[in-house]
Amino acid sequence: MAEETGQEKTEQPTPKRIKEAREKGDVARSKELTTMLVLMAAVLSVFIFGGQLAERMIGMMERNFLLDRVEVFDVNMMFAHLGMSVKEAALALMGIFILIALAAFIGPIALGGWNFSTKALQPKGSRIDPIAGIKRMFSLKSLVELFKALAKFALVGGFAMIILWQIRGDIISLGNAPERPAIKDALETIIWVFMFLSAVLIIIAAVDVPYQMYDYTKKMKMTLQEVKDELKNTEGKPEVKGRIRQLQREISQRRMMKQVPEADVVITNPTHYAVAIRYDAENRNAPIVVAKGVDFVALKIREIASEYDVPQLQAPPLARAIYHSTEVDEEIPAGLFMAVAQVLAYVFQLQRYRDHKDVSPPSQPDLAQLEIPDEFRDETV
Known part of the structure; x- marks a missing residue:
């Protein structure tokens, strides 16, 4: 050689x-x-x-x-x-x-x-x-x-x-x-x-x-x-490796999208970011992120959420904070517990109102004013 x-x-x-x-x-x-x-x-x-x-x-x-x-x-x-x-x-x-x-x-x-x-x-x-x-x-x-x-x-x-x-x-x-x-x-x-x-x-x-x-x-x-x-x-040609990574991303996204209908709420930016959250009190100590994405993926999450009547709330600071701090299938960080708890409390009250018309409708909190710790803040729009 x-x-x-x-x-x-x-x-x-x-x-x-x-x-x-x-x-x-x-x-x-x-x-x-x-x-x-x-x-x-x-x-x-x-x-x-x-x-x-x-x-x-x-x-x-x-x-x-x-x-x-x-x-x-x-x-x-x-x-x-x-x-x-x-x-x-x-x-x-x-x-x-x-x-x-x-x-x-x-x-x-x-x-x-x-x-x-x-x-x-x-x-x-x-x-x-x-x-x-x-x-x-x-x-x-x-x-x-x-x-x-x-x-x-x-x-x-x-x-x-x-x-x-x-x-x-x-x-x-x-x-x-x-x-x-x-x-x-x-x-x-x-x-x-x-x-x-x-x-x-x-x-x-x-x-x-x-x-x-x-x-x-x-x-x-x-x-x-x-x-x-x-x-x-050993590692494969760059174009083959790129194709493999693309297929892996597609598979991961398909699996992620299947979990959106099971989410309790989708928090949006409203256009660039979308984060789907589910809280299983029996098996989890904290809410988990079941799906997240930006731009096209975020749009797809919102479309599925609309199709399955999953509540969608606009909370730009919270959506960005969760997106950048938490991976899919991970629990929400402790620093964001209070903000997420306020969102879930409103969603659960809204669901109860829809199921039982005899209760008064809940008042939506000011989601733009949710308390987000400085270490979780991301000012990217």
Whole structure:
């Protein structure tokens, strides 16, 4: 993508980019870290199980080399001794193998975490493409890997040669030593050699791990255009998002308009604002706004209210205050309780008069003079 657009990869990878890469099995890994952990596990296992291993090896050698005349001339005894030796060797090495296997499992997930992907197992034509293979062979990454391999070989080989040269006398003397001391000295020598080589691999891993993290982050980086395209694909194109918001508004308005016939009163500006209020004393502690709108929506609310004989009162300051302070299906703020209570009291008295002509008609309060706290006042007409 960057090559096609000519843009540089300057942006950090997004979580979506990293997630898609992990799904494909592309995560940061360090072979040197795994090798170091396996070798250190081998050293640790020899420290822990070395004594047991030496005892079992000595016992196995004694049983295999100290044979009587009957066993020497019995062909079947050869298989019996072989089976016993295999069993003894397996028991002696079991602890070592378990620790090494555990290190081999932990090593790959120590950098990049646990990741299982079936996509990484799927065959790809690019893997057997000779041209792509040649490009990979002569790429910068291959050159770095070659340099790492040569450096590792030189470093480990050099340390190994130095160690072997320093202990050459001890190694030669093992051939003249008695059986038990020779095995013990050989194991101690192996342990110390492993320890020195592990120390060398720690240096290599300490260099390789930061490099692998840097290389992976660099590979995952994105161009500015890729970030924009991903954001657009994730959140949708602006025209689609606009259409979705429009549909959501239409759905919300239709639902709101269905509640207007259930309102107790509609308070208007009288033309720009309209707020429909309902008071359910059994289920609510305060009146709620069931619908509100300005201009065309306000006109629609008034039309529905007229169709269903919902009382409409003109109280411009109160209509504006409720519109700007309260959302649909929310209760009226405490600061507007008194003003709304006066309106509802008049509406309920008017309804009672209509139902029972024997009572005197209520006098309409001066709605323009309702007490509206300053924090709720909006002078917009």
